[in-house]
Amino acid sequence: xxxxxxxxxxxITATGQRVTLRCSPRSGDLSVYWYxxxxxxxxxxxxxxxxxxxxxxxNILERFSAQQFPxxxxxxxxxxxxxxxxxxxxxxxxxxxxxxxTDTQYFGPGTRLTVL
Amino acid sequence: xxxxxxSPQFLSIQEGENLTVYCNSSSVFSSLQWYRQEPGxxxxxLVTVVTGGEVKKLKRLTFQFGDARKDSSLHITAxxxxxxxxxxxxxxxxxxxxxxxxxxxxxx
Numbered sequence: 001x002x003x004x005x006x007x008x009x010x011x012i013t014a015t016g017q018r019v020t021l022r023c024s025p026r027s028g029d030l031s032v033y034w035y036x037x038x039x040x041x042x043x044x045x046x047x048x049x050x051x052x053x054x055x056x057x058x059n060i061l062e063r064f065s066a067q068q069f070p071x072x073x074x075x076x077x078x079x080x081x082x083x084x085x086x087x088x089x090x091x092x093x094x095x096x097x098x099x100x101x102t103d104t105q106y107f108g109p110g111t112r113l114t115v116l
Numbered sequence: 117x118x119x120x121x122x123s124p125q126f127l128s129i130q131e132g133e134n135l136t137v138y139c140n141s142s143s144v145f146s147s148l149q150w151y152r153q154e155p156g157x158x159x160x161x162l163v164t165v166v167t168g169g170e171v172k173k174l175k176r177l178t179f180q181f182g183d184a185r186k187d188s189s190l191h192i193t194a195x196x197x198x199x200x201x202x203x204x205x206x207x208x209x210x211x212x213x214x215x216x217x218x219x220x221x222x223x224x
Contacts, residue, residue, distance in 0.1 A: 110157075
């Protein structure tokens with residue numbers, strides 16, 4: 001158990017819909033990262049928040065947005081869903097900003113999103 | 117664009133065999149991480165290598181960072197079924213990226 005929790009574990013929805021994925025970081029960690037993992041694209045970094053502020057952006061689509069709340073939990077919002085958005089979405093947390101590359105990231109168990 | 121290429125993509129071996137997986141890039145990295153991901157779970161960090169030429173050991177796993185800090189290898193001695201999983205390398209020099217992964221299956 002990494003200490004990072006994600007809800008829901010599974011989500012099935014239809015194209016065009018909007019969903020929200022939730023992540024609670026490990027106690028004391030200030031950074032939250034979101035990743036998308038699909039069979040054809042591998043593990044792709046989407047976005048990072050540090051202490052409530054956006055810290056780094058990866059391959060995140062404009063239809064996707066995220067935020068980190070004062071209690072440090074984070075939500076990833078996916079809208080106008082397409083079939084190709086079906087994937088595993090992971091949240092990870094780390095203590096610091098992660099700029100040195102040596103800040104350990106702890107991954108949650110993931111949310112499996114299926115868009116029908 | 118920085119890319120991390122891993123090879124082989126798939127590896128299926130018998131318990132007790134040795135294996136090496138590789139992570140290569142055309143870019144220089146300040147550090148590189150190796151993760152293992154088991155089915156239905158998130159990746160778990162195995163090691164971080166920082167210095168060119170660095171070798172780190174974790175029980176039967178040996179990690180090496182290339183002298184030029186553009187490549188890394190992971191060697192597993194006497195593989196066991198518990199080593200089965202997806203092995204990912206990752207770096208955060210300019211942008212947070214993960215390699216394409218090596219899917220290892222160890223049969224008893």
